[in-house]
Amino acid sequence: QQQVKQSPQSLIVQKGGISIINCAYENTAFDYFPWYQQFPGKGPALLIAIRPDVSEKKEGRFTISFNKSAKQFSLHIMDSQPGDSATYFCAASTPNSGYALNFGKGTSLLVTP
Amino acid sequence: ETGVTQSPTHLIKTRGQQVTLRCSSQSGHNTVSWYQQALGQGPQFIFQYYREEENGRGNFPPRFSGLQFPNYSSELNVNALELDDSALYLCASSAGQGVGNSPLHFGNGTRLTVT
Numbered sequence: 001q002q003q004v005k006q007s008p009q010s011l012i013v014q015k016g017g018i019s020i021i022n023c024a025y026e027n028t029a030f031d032y033f034p035w036y037q038q039f040p041g042k043g044p045a046l047l048i049a050i051r052p053d054v055s056e057k058k059e060g061r062f063t064i065s066f067n068k069s070a071k072q073f074s075l076h077i078m079d080s081q082p083g084d085s086a087t088y089f090c091a092a093s094t095p096n097s098g099y100a101l102n103f104g105k106g107t108s109l110l111v112t113p
Numbered sequence: 114e115t116g117v118t119q120s121p122t123h124l125i126k127t128r129g130q131q132v133t134l135r136c137s138s139q140s141g142h143n144t145v146s147w148y149q150q151a152l153g154q155g156p157q158f159i160f161q162y163y164r165e166e167e168n169g170r171g172n173f174p175p176r177f178s179g180l181q182f183p184n185y186s187s188e189l190n191v192n193a194l195e196l197d198d199s200a201l202y203l204c205a206s207s208a209g210q211g212v213g214n215s216p217l218h219f220g221n222g223t224r225l226t227v228t
Contacts, residue, residue, distance in 0.1 A: 006155075034216065043117070043203050043219030044156065089155050098169035100146065101217065103155030 003027055004092050006104025013111050019077040021107045023090035026071065030092040032099060035064065035075045038087045038106075047088075048075075080111045117220035119204050125226045131192045134223045136204030138185040143208065145187040146217065147179060150201040162187060191225075199227045 006023045013019045023033075031052055036044035050057045050064045050073065057064045063076040077084055087108050091101040118137045126132050138145050144163045148156035158171035162181035176192040185206070191198055201224050205217040 036219075041221065043205075043221045045219065046216045049216065091155075098161050098163070100158040100161060100169050100171065101148075101156070102158070105155050106153075 002105065003102040004090055004104045006090050006107060008107060009105070010108040011110070013080045013109065015080065015082060015111055015113050017080050017111075019080045019084070019109055019111070020074060021088055021090070021109075022072065022074045023092075023104050024070075024072045025092050027092070027094065028071070029094040029096060030102075031095065032093045033064070033066065033073050034091050034101070035062075036089045036091065036103075038089065044089060077109075080109075082111045082113055085109055085111050117204055117206050117218050119202075119220040119223050121223060122221070123224045123226075125228060126194050128194055128196060128227055130194050131190065132194060132225060134189040134191075134202050134204075134225070136187045136189070136206075136220060138187070138204075138206035139218050141208055142206035142215075142218070143185050144206060144215075145181055145185065146205045146207075147187070147189045148203040148205065148219075149173075150203055150222070152200070156203055159189070194227045196227050199225060201225075 034049035035047045037047045038044045048059045048062045052068050061078045066073045087106045089106045090104045093099040120135050146161040147159040150156040161169040165181045178190045181187045201222040203222045205219045208215040
């Protein structure tokens with residue numbers, strides 16, 4: 001049972017555009033929501049993370065928007081670059097499970113020149 | 114600062130065999146987790162070790178087992194390999210129990226192929 005649902009499965013954006021990836025969850029015990037970036041042949045690398053007490057967090061070109069009432073959160077990549085082409089995973093965890101991460105299925109992002 | 118290292122990088126085994134995968138945690142990290150990532154899917158949590166004790170387990174059968182050593186390195190053992198065990202196995206480490214205050218750092222994984 002997928003506890004975190006991610007969309008779209010794939011995304012093509014032109015250089016300079018905004019990439020938006022969405023995730024939804026049901027478990028209200030989740031209190032930590034990270035986004036990971038994975039390049040082929042590499043392990044996932046943490047991009048940015050948020051807790052439900054804030055509605056938005058920005059780090060450079062990456063922004064997480066969080067809607068607690070809708071149980072949704074999204075990643076926005078501003079001024080997308082070809083080097084951003086990778087697979088992105090949202091995840092969620094609870095302290096009850098030792099913060100084991102529940103990942104979405106991933107979004108393959110391609111940024112065209 | 115040395116990151117999470119895993120060995121081997123690739124491995125081919127036959128159905129029914131046993132396999133051991135190894136992981137060295139990032140310096141200063143005392144918690145290690147293992148994840149299975151099937152092709153085209155997100156990683157799935159297998160289990161987590163904190164100070165040499167298993168303190169969390171995902172929906173994986175008992176033939177998946179692990180160890181954490183005093184130096185916080187870890188092993189993942191899989192017995193009676195099945196074709197569906199073919200995947201990328203990721204090790205991740207963090208400081209403290211869980212990622213509440215310390216994010217997970219992943220290694221590059223071991224690609225296991227079961228034939």
